[in-house]
Amino acid sequence: MAGEQKAVKKERKTSIPEFVNQVRTETSKVVWPTWPETVRTAIFVFIFMVLLALFFFGVDSLFNAVVNFLLTLA
Numbered sequence: 254m255a256g257e258q259k260a261v262k263k264e265r266k267t268s269i270p271e272f273v274n275q276v277r278t279e280t281s282k283v284v285w286p287t288w289p290e291t292v293r294t295a296i297f298v299f300i301f302m303v304l305l306a307l308f309f310f311g312v313d314s315l316f317n318a319v320v321n322f323l324l325t326l327a
Contacts, residue, residue: 267275286294
């Protein structure tokens, strides 16, 4: 029966100033990366993007060769 009362109970809405204060409080808890960390991460992402692009280029070229070969058989 206590669970039913909790389900029926409505939560109060947050006012705009209270919401802004909550956002500021949570934002102050964020640990922002340093500039060297940001640069290191950007370089890693760029290298990984190039590797994936080369991988998918290779897979696409392989499938293209297989399809072209199969089309020459028909």
